[in-house]
Amino acid sequence: MRPFTTHTGRGLPLDRADVDTDQIVPAEHLKRIERTGFGPFLFAEWRKDPDFVLNRPEHEGATILLAGPNFGSGSSREHAVWALEDAGFRALISPAFADIFRTNCVKIGLLPVELPAGSVRALLDAVVADPTAEITVDLESQLVSGGGVRESFEIDPYTRWRLLEGVDDIGLTLRHAEAIEAFERGRPMRLPSVARA
Amino acid sequence: MAPRTLAEKVWERHVVHRAEGEPDLLYVDLHLVHEVTSPQAFDGLRLAGRTVRRPDLTVATMDHNVPTAPGPEDPVSRRQMEALERNCDEFGIRLFPTGSIGQGIVHVIGPQMGLTQPGLFIVCGDSHTSTHGAFGALAIGIGTSEVEHVLATQTLSQARPGTMAVTVDGDLPLGVSAKDVILAIIATIGTAGGVGHVIEYRGSAIRSLSMEGRMTICNMSIEAGARAGMVAPDDTTFAYVQGRPSAPSGAQWEEALEDWRSLPTDEGAVFDREVTIDGGSLRPHVSWGTNPGHTVTIDDVVPEPADETAERALAYMGLRPGTPIREIRPDTVFIGSCTNSRIEDLREAAGILEGRTVRPGLRAMVVPGSMLVKRQAEEEGLDRIFTAAGFEWRDAGCSMCLGMNPDQLAPGERCASTSNRNFEGRQGKGGRTHLVSPAVAAATAVAGSFATPQDIGV
Ligand code: SF4
Numbered sequence: 001m002r003p004f005t006t007h008t009g010r011g012l013p014l015d016r017a018d019v020d021t022d023q024i025v026p027a028e029h030l031k032r033i034e035r036t037g038f039g040p041f042l043f044a045e046w047r048k049d050p051d052f053v054l055n056r057p058e059h060e061g062a063t064i065l066l067a068g069p070n071f072g073s074g075s076s077r078e079h080a081v082w083a084l085e086d087a088g089f090r091a092l093i094s095p096a097f098a099d100i101f102r103t104n105c106v107k108i109g110l111l112p113v114e115l116p117a118g119s120v121r122a123l124l125d126a127v128v129a130d131p132t133a134e135i136t137v138d139l140e141s142q143l144v145s146g147g148g149v150r151e152s153f154e155i156d157p158y159t160r161w162r163l164l165e166g167v168d169d170i171g172l173t174l175r176h177a178e179a180i181e182a183f184e185r186g187r188p189m190r191l192p193s194v195a196r197a
Numbered sequence: 198m199a200p201r202t203l204a205e206k207v208w209e210r211h212v213v214h215r216a217e218g219e220p221d222l223l224y225v226d227l228h229l230v231h232e233v234t235s236p237q238a239f240d241g242l243r244l245a246g247r248t249v250r251r252p253d254l255t256v257a258t259m260d261h262n263v264p265t266a267p268g269p270e271d272p273v274s275r276r277q278m279e280a281l282e283r284n285c286d287e288f289g290i291r292l293f294p295t296g297s298i299g300q301g302i303v304h305v306i307g308p309q310m311g312l313t314q315p316g317l318f319i320v321c322g323d324s325h326t327s328t329h330g331a332f333g334a335l336a337i338g339i340g341t342s343e344v345e346h347v348l349a350t351q352t353l354s355q356a357r358p359g360t361m362a363v364t365v366d367g368d369l370p371l372g373v374s375a376k377d378v379i380l381a382i383i384a385t386i387g388t389a390g391g392v393g394h395v396i397e398y399r400g401s402a403i404r405s406l407s408m409e410g411r412m413t414i415c416n417m418s419i420e421a422g423a424r425a426g427m428v429a430p431d432d433t434t435f436a437y438v439q440g441r442p443s444a445p446s447g448a449q450w451e452e453a454l455e456d457w458r459s460l461p462t463d464e465g466a467v468f469d470r471e472v473t474i475d476g477g478s479l480r481p482h483v484s485w486g487t488n489p490g491h492t493v494t495i496d497d498v499v500p501e502p503a504d505e506t507a508e509r510a511l512a513y514m515g516l517r518p519g520t521p522i523r524e525i526r527p528d529t530v531f532i533g534s535c536t537n538s539r540i541e542d543l544r545e546a547a548g549i550l551e552g553r554t555v556r557p558g559l560r561a562m563v564v565p566g567s568m569l570v571k572r573q574a575e576e577e578g579l580d581r582i583f584t585a586a587g588f589e590w591r592d593a594g595c596s597m598c599l600g601m602n603p604d605q606l607a608p609g610e611r612c613a614s615t616s617n618r619n620f621e622g623r624q625g626k627g628g629r630t631h632l633v634s635p636a637v638a639a640a641t642a643v644a645g646s647f648a649t650p651q652d653i654g655v
Contacts, residue, residue, distance in 0.1 A: 017506050018388060018488050022620040027601040031262070031273040033236035033280045045622050070389040073422065073488075074620060076324040077234065078340035099392055099424050100324060100338055107342035156356065158219050169342070170247070173350045176214045176222060180352060183213045183224050188456075190449035191226060192312045194291045195253040 002109035003166030009063030017068035024080035039086030058131040072101025200463035226317040230257035234322030238345035265591035301567020311441025315430035331411035333430035365402040367477030375410030376634035380482035391423025402476030409541035420489040429461035486510035534598035537615035538566030549639040555587035556645030
């Protein structure tokens with residue numbers, strides 16, 4: 001996983017609530033069997049509108065997505081976060097993220113930052129007023145600054161550590177190989193097995 | 198010991214490793230795999246030279262991409278299904294491919310085989326894994342990175358969720374089904390109402406539901422934003438599981454029963470949140486907008502938009518506030534998906550369609566959740582009722598639940614659908630989805646506009 005320490009970039013103002021993962025990457029684009037190349041399908045339908053924020057020249061190169069609450073609801077498709085990553089995004093800021101989406105983000109080193117709705121509103125307005133405004137998301141100090149906003153954010157210490165170090169989760173778990181084996185020895189025989197199905 | 202909830206009990210028995218300041222490491226009893234969210238996970242394993250730790254606790258099927266009728270094949274879909282075949286072959290995983298009798302929607306085949314049992318921890322790279330919670334299992338949807346983690350380690354690290362009780366008491370009125378109950382719950386708590394929580398559905402209205410009905414409810418927990426949904430196991434559960442291919446038998450069945458009876462939430466256990474709904478006053482629900490919280494009862498009108506999201510939704514759906522729901526005319530009726538494609542759903546719809554016909558000009562299809570459901574329905578003669586009424590009778594798959602296979606809506610096409618998501622474009626680009634129960638779907642197919650079975654004289 002790519003580590004995340006601090007990132008400075010411009011914001012993309014996606015001023016919508018309840019953006020679901022079917023909008024982030026529509027189902028027809030989930031057929032790739034590769035991990036890369038999903039960027040061009042990011043918001044594929046909305047993008048057909050030439051006025052959609054992602055098409056606006058003044059927002060080209062934005063790396064921090066600003067969005068309304070309940071971002072990433074719906075399907076568990078990790079393709080949604082791969083598409084955001086592939087399109088150059090490093091951090092997302094919203095008043096609230098859906099659970100599976102948030103987990104998918106932190107698994108690949110894309111930082112989901114939850115800020116109070118008022119601060120997200122201020123950032124959205126600042127970026128619309130001045131698309132060149134730079135925003136810094138600092139995971140070490142847990143602080144978002146820029147666009148007239150300076151606000152700290154919460155993140156659980158374990159996730160923060162994983163992101164800062166860019167750790168490999170599987171490697172981390174395999175340090176508990178003995179505990180896993182011990183657990184397996186204690187599982188009752190009656191539990192279902194696909195081999196017997 | 199302090200009184201505990203069902204979710205807490207199931208959680209506790211799966212903890213492999215626990216340390217202060219870390220999420221718990223949980224052991225996975227059953228890992229369900231499908232073609233869309235797994236190829237990159239298998240690639241990850243190959244890249245790191247890892248194997249699948251427990252192929253015997255892993256089962257795969259093809260559902261999202263599969264065509265449900267003969268026709269030209271999409272080579273890209275084919276490639277994804279072939280990748281699953283190769284991966285299962287290479288890593289020794291049991292696969293139910295298209296064309297096999299065991300094939301079906303991943304959340305239909307688990308319970309059908311008896312693999313889904315009370316007290317288990319079940320995961321799948323699919324958000325509707327919550328379906329399996331109907332058995333008193335803890336079942337959660339995961340992303341592809343986590344799929345890889347489970348394949349490699351048979352464990353998943355998870356932060357402890359909150360607990361939430363949604364109690365539905367009272368007798369459900371005639372014509373009100375499990376689908377209406379969950380749509381009403383989502384309308385009450387909102388699409389983010391369950392975020393961070395495992396919902397336990399409780400109360401007499403839930404207890405009186407069949408396993409199929411409970412699965413419908415747990416299935417849409419994710420539409421309320423919840424991590425999982427659960428129903429405490431009881432005699433209805435045990436009767437459903439008993440005798441299925443992977444169910445315990447003999448002395449092990451007795452042992453299992455004793456264990457399962459200890460799972461329900463203890464008297465006096467405290468939930469982090471509690472919501473109560475009066476089941477006796479519920480009505481059939483129909484969604485009007487572009488998220489599952491946008492619903493009203495069939496007796497209502499399309500509401501005035503409360504915010505910008507609702508305004509966008511109305512524009513997308515081509516609806517005007519004040520229009521009675523019963524005056525909205527769908528072009529298509531779809532009965533299927535992991536929410537409502539089990540035998541009981543098909544029986545209910547067929548019961549309404551018997552001796553009636555689909556309104557001319559309307560397209561109607563029914564897609565069983567698995568090939569076994571299809572076979573059972575045919576044995577019961579349901580297929581003949583559907584086709585006589587003018588429905589297409591298809592092979593098993595996700596079908597028109599999502600625009601990933603040939604069954605799709607055309608832009609602007611309006612659909613009464615028993616699926617779970619009415620997001621923009623979910624059933625095909627520009628398609629307009631109205632979520633309903635199988636009963637309302639069947640009655641609507643006959644009436645040509647949204648209707649209850651009572652409306653058409655059932
Ligand atoms: S039927 Fe629909 S919701 Fe269920 S697994 Fe298939 S695509 Fe997902």
